[in-house]
Amino acid sequence: MAPILEARDIRKSFGLLEVLKGVTVTASKGEVISLIGSSGSGKSTLLRCINMLEIPDSGSVALDGEEIRMAGKPPHRHPADEAQLRRIRSKLGMVFQSFNLWSHLSVIDNVMEAPIKVQKRDPEEVREQALELLDKVGIREKADSYASQLSGGQQQRAAIARALCINPEVMLFDEPTSALDPELEVEVLRVIRLLAEEGRTMVLVTHDMKFARDVAHRTIFLHNGMIEEEGTSDEVFGATRSERLKQFLSAGAPE
Amino acid sequence: MDFLAPILSDIQTLAVPSLFNIYFAFASIPVGFLFAIGMALGKNSKNPVIAHLSAGYIYAFRGSPLFIQLFMFYSIMLALNLPLWKPLGWSWLVLHPLFLGPLILTLNTTAYSAEIFYGALQAIPRGEVEAARAFGMTRYQQFRTVVWPNMIRLAWPAYTNEVVFLFHATALIYFTLPVIDEQKDLMNKAGELFERDYNVFLHFSVAALYYLTISLVIFFVFGQIYKYLMRHMDSGQPRRLRFKPNYLR
Numbered sequence: 009m010a011p012i013l014e015a016r017d018i019r020k021s022f023g024l025l026e027v028l029k030g031v032t033v034t035a036s037k038g039e040v041i042s043l044i045g046s047s048g049s050g051k052s053t054l055l056r057c058i059n060m061l062e063i064p065d066s067g068s069v070a071l072d073g074e075e076i077r078m079a080g081k082p083p084h085r086h087p088a089d090e091a092q093l094r095r096i097r098s099k100l101g102m103v104f105q106s107f108n109l110w111s112h113l114s115v116i117d118n119v120m121e122a123p124i125k126v127q128k129r130d131p132e133e134v135r136e137q138a139l140e141l142l143d144k145v146g147i148r149e150k151a152d153s154y155a156s157q158l159s160g161g162q163q164q165r166a167a168i169a170r171a172l173c174i175n176p177e178v179m180l181f182d183e184p185t186s187a188l189d190p191e192l193e194v195e196v197l198r199v200i201r202l203l204a205e206e207g208r209t210m211v212l213v214t215h216d217m218k219f220a221r222d223v224a225h226r227t228i229f230l231h232n233g234m235i236e237e238e239g240t241s242d243e244v245f246g247a248t249r250s251e252r253l254k255q256f257l258s259a260g261a262p263e
Numbered sequence: 264m265d266f267l268a269p270i271l272s273d274i275q276t277l278a279v280p281s282l283f284n285i286y287f288a289f290a291s292i293p294v295g296f297l298f299a300i301g302m303a304l305g306k307n308s309k310n311p312v313i314a315h316l317s318a319g320y321i322y323a324f325r326g327s328p329l330f331i332q333l334f335m336f337y338s339i340m341l342a343l344n345l346p347l348w349k350p351l352g353w354s355w356l357v358l359h360p361l362f363l364g365p366l367i368l369t370l371n372t373t374a375y376s377a378e379i380f381y382g383a384l385q386a387i388p389r390g391e392v393e394a395a396r397a398f399g400m401t402r403y404q405q406f407r408t409v410v411w412p413n414m415i416r417l418a419w420p421a422y423t424n425e426v427v428f429l430f431h432a433t434a435l436i437y438f439t440l441p442v443i444d445e446q447k448d449l450m451n452k453a454g455e456l457f458e459r460d461y462n463v464f465l466h467f468s469v470a471a472l473y474y475l476t477i478s479l480v481i482f483f484v485f486g487q488i489y490k491y492l493m494r495h496m497d498s499g500q501p502r503r504l505r506f507k508p509n510y511l512r
Contacts, residue, residue: 059397061393061396061397090401093399094399094400094401095399096399097396097397097398097399098398098399100397102394102397102398104390104393104394104397106390107390108388108390108391108393108394109391109394110391110394110395110408110409111388111391111413111495112412112413112416112492112494112495113408113495114495121398121408122398122399122400125400125404125408126398126399126400126404154494154495154496155495156495156496170398174398174399
């Protein structure tokens with residue numbers, strides 16, 4: 009089956025520091041992929057390259073077989089066709105580590121903003137879907153609250169509902185629980201697990217090894233901007249081959 | 264109640280002059296607001312030519328006294344009268360304080376307000392803009408959804424200050440531009456009353472009373488707007504310092 013998301017040979021430098029040294033990630037429909045690695049390994053940058061929040065220096069990104077056309081050479085490389093990029097971005101639901109809800113809009117307006125403005129959908133239909141999604145993530149009663157009135161876990165669930173409401177083909181999660189304490193983390197993980205079970209295509213950057221192993225079909229371990237190990241989550245966690253990953257996994261584990 | 268009579272009489276005398284100050288402020292603040300937003304975006308622009316031109320304009324008007332700006336513009340306009348305005352038949356308008364005053368105030372408040380809005384632009388939460396980009400918004404949609412509401416909210420208290428300062432600065436206009444007939448503003452009229460009986464305390468106090476009252480209205484209106492802008496923060500009320508007297512311990 010042709011992959012729905014293909015990021016091929018992504019390279020990215022910040023100044024002299026080469027963060028990604030040619031990384032390829034592909035996801036088939038319904039697949040959940042987790043990206044793990046130590047801080048600075050480039051996993052967040054890789055995720056942000058997929059929707060061009062960071063412009064990769066080289067390499068290509070394609071969604072559903074449509075490649076994002078690029079022009080120019082680094083550091084002036086840029087998407088050749090902004091309209092195409094916007095269209096592809098509106099099929100990628102992004103969830104950020106720090107939620108990034110639009111603070112002056114209520115929760116429901118946050119969820120409805122992109123579908124109405126970017127996708128030009130009918131506001132009534134969007135409202136219905138938004139309320140359903142808020143129900144699904146368990147914060148329907150907070151629909152009219154503002155972000156500052158919610159707990160971190162509630163904010164992140166609102167952000168997930170916002171990303172779902174554009175009916176994305178792929179969900180991108182950038183360390184969605186890193187800013188939450190363990191209690192709030194649980195409610196967010198529950199929602200993400202639910203999405204995985206629904207058969208959504210997801211790319212998940214995470215520090216939570218147990219969760220990655222549970223939820224992801226495949227796990228990619230990034231080290232120093234390269235893929236150090238890749239395989240089904242059972243293989244990667246159960247029969248770890250690379251020394252570096254063994255070290256990484258044992259660091260947090262009780263003896 | 265004899266002491267009230269001169270006060271009431273001054274209040275009456277200064278009523279019409281106060282309208283001139285109000286006119287100067289009203290004629291320059293809205294236009295200056297719009298220009299300032301353009302100028303702030305200009306200074307924030309990635310295009311170096313636009314950014315430098317905007318920054319230069321802001322520097323020039325913030326860096327020199329309004330008093331001098333009024334004098335300079337009036338002299339320039341006068342110098343251009345023979346070669347330009349007269350042949351065009353524009354002298355009556357271009358040299359009239361009711362036109363020239365608001366024009367210079369507008370140019371001045373544009374610079375100050377632009378710096379305020381530019382500062383607010385720097386403080387806009389980057390993550391919110393990023394989210395807007397990630398959802399495929401155009402630059403204009405990003406502006407409408409994230410940049411504009413955040414910018415206005417962040418700039419509002421400082422902008423309120425600028426508006427009140429500008430209102431008070433209207434007092435300078437008739438110090439520099441010619442007074443035509445009975446068109447006099449508060450300071451002008453108060454000065455005239457003062458020259459009759461040298462009663463500083465009376466006339467200038469009443470003039471100040473006008474400034475205080477009108478400022479109060481500005482504070483109130485802008486405060487209400489700020490409450491609205493801050494509706495999404497915690498309690499929906501802007502946090503303010505409370506005066507807590509502590510007479511007994």
